[in-house]
Amino acid sequence: MKKYLWPSIKLTLLLVVLLGGIYPLFLAGIAKMAPGKGDGITVMHNGKVVGYxxxxxxxxxxxxxxxxxxxxxxxxxxxxxxxxxxxxxxxxxxxxxxxxxxxxxxxxxxxxxxxxxxxxxxxxxxxxxxxxxxxxxxxxxxxxxxxxxxxxxxxxxxxxxxxxxxxxxxxxxxxxxxxxxxxxxxx
Structure with a gap:
């Protein structure tokens, strides 16, 4: 059991850091390069936001x-x-x-x-x-x-x-x- 416990903990921590931190930051970075900077593309009319x-x-x-x-x-x-x-x-x-x-x-x-x-x-x-x-x-x-x-x-x-x-x-x-x-x- 000890043989499998430590590798399981290491794999879990690696996936938490990778999928819970690095991957979301990567996607947020890509979104900031998209139209609307990841916040949606607003529709303006007479200088005011009227929708998305x-x-x-x-x-x-x-x-x-x-x-x-x-x-x-x-x-x-x-x-x-x-x-x-x-x-x-x-x-x-x-x-x-x-x-x-x-x-x-x-x-x-x-x-x-x-x-x-x-x-x-x-x-x-x-x-x-x-x-x-x-x-x-x-x-x-x-x-x-x-x-x-x-x-x-x-x-x-x-x-x-x-x-x-x-x-x-x-x-x-x-x-x-x-x-x-x-x-x-x-x-």
């Missing part, structure tokens, strides 16, 4: 484009999905309620044209991005609420659409916070 680039915010007024629903009510402190399967009756009821709510605010849209991302939460509950199609389907509502031509809103969405990485990895996305800021800045 990778954390969704709740927009409920008809004059704004709305993000994906959030299972955590857009609370970044408790990120997470609903953890219910696609066949769960409670989950299906929630999705049906979201569809009904969407239809109340977007009566010009057919149910079959609603992108799934507008009625299902992301895995983190904080995804700030929509596909351009999910933004386009909201144009009619926002145009009516703001008195802006639909063509102008489509141009605004297109101007705020980010292409896939290297043109092939992922989808084209629109950051809802940045789109709504650009919308507020329209004269």
């Amino acid at each position: 680039e990778n954390i969704a915010q709740k927009f409920t007024a008809d004059k704004y484009f709305q993000p994906r629903p959030s299972a955590v009510d857009y609370n970044a402190a408790s990120s997470g999905g609903s953890n219910k399967s696609a066949g769960n009756p409670d989950y299906l009821k929630t999705v049906a309620e979201r569809i009904d709510t969407f239809m109340v605010h977007n009566p010009d849209v057919k149910k079959s044209d609603i992108p799934a991302e507008l009625v299902t939460a992301s895995a983190s509950g904080l995804d700030p991005h929509l596909t351009p199609a999910a933004a386009y389907v909201q144009i009619s509502r926002v145009a009516k609420a703001r008195g802006i031509a639909a063509d102008r809103l489509k141009q605004l969405i297109d101007a705020n659409t980010k292409a896939p990485v290297l043109g092939i990895f992922g989808l084209s996305t629109v950051n809802v916070l940045k789109l709504n800021i650009a919308l507020d800045d329209l004269k």
Whole structure:
């Protein structure tokens, strides 16, 4: 037993120092070289921080484009999905309620044209991005609420659409916070 005890203690201490000290410091050092210096990329408007680039915010007024629903009510402190399967009756009821709510605010849209991302939460509950199609389907509502031509809103969405990485990895996305800021800045 003594033969194995001392090597076990040494290995434990080595791993504590390595994984509890050196590795976290190494990762923190790498994060300090990333955009935002490891503190997140802030979104500024008129000299003030209005949000973070990778954390969704709740927009409920008809004059704004709305993000994906959030299972955590857009609370970044408790990120997470609903953890219910696609066949769960409670989950299906929630999705049906979201569809009904969407239809109340977007009566010009057919149910079959609603992108799934507008009625299902992301895995983190904080995804700030929509596909351009999910933004386009909201144009009619926002145009009516703001008195802006639909063509102008489509141009605004297109101007705020980010292409896939290297043109092939992922989808084209629109950051809802940045789109709504650009919308507020329209004269």
